[in-house]
Amino acid sequence: MALTQLTSVEQLNEFVAQPGKKLLFKHSTTCPISAKAHEEFQAYVTEFDPSAAIVHVIEDRPVSNQVAESFEIKHESPQIFLIEDGKVVWNTSHWKITKDSIKEAFGA
DSSP: OOEEEOOSHHHHHHHHHSSSEEEEEEEOTTOHHHHHHHHHHHHHHHHHOOOEEEEETTTTHHHHHHHHHHHTOOOOSSEEEEEETTEEEEEEEGGGOOHHHHHHHHTO
């Protein structure tokens, strides 16, 4: 399954509405912590191939803001969400984003 970059609120809503488990990663392209978290996220996605999407928080701020608003979870970046059937069932941020933490949350 390909990693999708979400650049509009419509794309975000379509992604969230899909049934099943999926990962959403909020990434700051200017932050070294986010760069490391992105590596961990990519490593998980490459190995386990889940449904996954990424939002670039600076370039696509309206989408990033909508994530915080829709899920009522304070914005941080980097930040990752495990979404199941339209609801966030797990999220974490910064250094806690590791391939192992994602694997444990996803149950894979």
